[in-house]
Amino acid sequence: MSENSSFQTLSDVNPRGLRVFVRADFNVPMEHGVITDDTRIRAALPTIRELVERGGRVILASHLGRPKGREDAAYSLAPVAARLADYLKQPVVFSKESTGPEAEAAVNALREGEVLLLENVRFHAGEEKNDPELAERFAALADLYVNDAFGAAHRAHASTAGITAHLRAVAGRLMERELRVMGAALQNPERPFTAIIGGAKVSDKIKVIENLLEKVDFLLIGGGMANTFLLAQGYAVGKSLVETDLVSTARALIRKAEGSGKSLLLPTDLIVATRFAADADHRVAALDAVREEEMALDIGPETIARYRAAVAASRTVIWNGPMGVFEMDAFSHGTRAIAQAMAEVAGTTIIGGGDSVAAIEKVGLAERMTHISTGGGASLEFLEGRVLPGVESLARRSS
Ligand SMILES: Nc1ncnc2c1ncn2[C@@H]1O[C@H](COP(=O)(O)OP(=O)(O)O)[C@@H](O)[C@H]1O
Numbered sequence: 001m002s003e004n005s006s007f008q009t010l011s012d013v014n015p016r017g018l019r020v021f022v023r024a025d026f027n028v029p030m031e032h033g034v035i036t037d038d039t040r041i042r043a044a045l046p047t048i049r050e051l052v053e054r055g056g057r058v059i060l061a062s063h064l065g066r067p068k069g070r071e072d073a074a075y076s077l078a079p080v081a082a083r084l085a086d087y088l089k090q091p092v093v094f095s096k097e098s099t100g101p102e103a104e105a106a107v108n109a110l111r112e113g114e115v116l117l118l119e120n121v122r123f124h125a126g127e128e129k130n131d132p133e134l135a136e137r138f139a140a141l142a143d144l145y146v147n148d149a150f151g152a153a154h155r156a157h158a159s160t161a162g163i164t165a166h167l168r169a170v171a172g173r174l175m176e177r178e179l180r181v182m183g184a185a186l187q188n189p190e191r192p193f194t195a196i197i198g199g200a201k202v203s204d205k206i207k208v209i210e211n212l213l214e215k216v217d218f219l220l221i222g223g224g225m226a227n228t229f230l231l232a233q234g235y236a237v238g239k240s241l242v243e244t245d246l247v248s249t250a251r252a253l254i255r256k257a258e259g260s261g262k263s264l265l266l267p268t269d270l271i272v273a274t275r276f277a278a279d280a281d282h283r284v285a286a287l288d289a290v291r292e293e294e295m296a297l298d299i300g301p302e303t304i305a306r307y308r309a310a311v312a313a314s315r316t317v318i319w320n321g322p323m324g325v326f327e328m329d330a331f332s333h334g335t336r337a338i339a340q341a342m343a344e345v346a347g348t349t350i351i352g353g354g355d356s357v358a359a360i361e362k363v364g365l366a367e368r369m370t371h372i373s374t375g376g377g378a379s380l381e382f383l384e385g386r387v388l389p390g391v392e393s394l395a396r397r398s399s
């Protein structure tokens with residue numbers, strides 16, 4: 001097993017009476033101070049509820065946005081405290097400071113089962129620099145550290161990594177689940193194992209493709225990134241989004257797949273339009289029939305049928321990145337079809353964060369997936385096969 005699977009969890013500790021510093025990822029979208037999607041808050045509730053029930057004195061910490069190391073009211077976590085209190089059905093004290101006397105006083109006032117939320121840790125310039133002195137000040141507030149911030153686990157920051165130099169560090173339930181479900185899929189998948197990779201650019205996901213190609217039985221490529229592969233196969237793709245500097249890389253990946261007996265599936269037809277617009281005229285085009293003035297904005301019906309068949313035959317499926325410009329209805333069919341096919345899989349289905357989560361929610365099939373990651377960048381780095389700094393610094397299980 002890899003390092004990722006040998007960490008300690010809440011099950012390894014007795015939090016009763018302890019001051020427990022819980023690093024969560026409450027980096028939720030907000031408009032004018034109103035939370036527009038609280039998925040990440042809900043995802044952290046199991047850990048918080050468990051610590052409350054087991055008598056911990058719960059100190060919650062998170063970043064919100066990128067306030068550049070300065071206090072900025074627009075990035076205050078105060079609205080998150082209110083939302084947490086609604087869900088937990090108990091008060092959540094909010095401390096306007098995340099270190100120093102005010103934070104210490106708030107922590108000292110906490111009794112067993114009570115909850116405190118600290119202000120945005122990125123109001124300190126030292127947070128993103130993983131400043132040891134700031135890490136020590138966070139650690140001074142607590143007796144135990146719980147990392148439940150999978151979405152920020154790819155960051156080596158003071159509250160996600162540095163703090164573990166001073167406190168025993170275990171994974172929260174969300175972190176544990178993210179690592180267990182995705183780790184099991186990567187290390188010991190039920191086969192056939194299929195990965196579907198889409199989205200805008202090959203450059204963002206080249207390492208993911210390389211790593212997954214070693215592990216999967218089928219790798220399905222869609223979205224804008226497929227165009228670079230089609231170019232590598234010698235097709236003209238008109239005005240489609242392409243990364244010409246990656247054509248040779250794409251060609252090498254196609255060859256690698258051929259040589260290793262893996263099935264790398266690429267589109268065999270496309271939905272093309274002459275404008276990048278929701279109301280653009282569009283048509284189905286074979287690969288050799290894309291005109292100079294056209295751009296590919298979705299996979300075509302034949303491709304959908306082939307991809308659906310591959311997914312239907314699979315026992316483990318990981319998906320990252322839409323198959324087309326799913327935000328526009330006319331170009332959302334490929335993405336919808338993949339979501340539908342995944343919903344019907346009798347096995348493990350994992351959505352690897354980012355836009356694919358928005359896509360799966362848009363089609364109302366989120367409940368039908370085994371796991372939807374709360375991390376975009378973090379899940380990508382995990383799928384690249386990297387050990388995330390926030391995971392690396394967790395206490396090792398001895399057995
Ligand atoms: N054929 C295409 N041409 C241009 N953009 C595309 C195409 N297919 C998908 N996209 C866009 O890619 C974006 C998502 O890409 P990306 O950020 O890489 O995915 P994720 O967030 O899931 O990792 C979406 O906004 C989508 O509209």
Ligand SMILES: O=C(OP(=O)(O)O)[C@H](O)COP(=O)(O)O
Pocket residue numbers: 025027065066151152155353354374375376377378
């Ligand atoms: O929202 C996040 O990343 P994501 O959009 O890649 O999932 C995390 O909270 C990390 O935030 P950051 O990219 O500002 O470090």
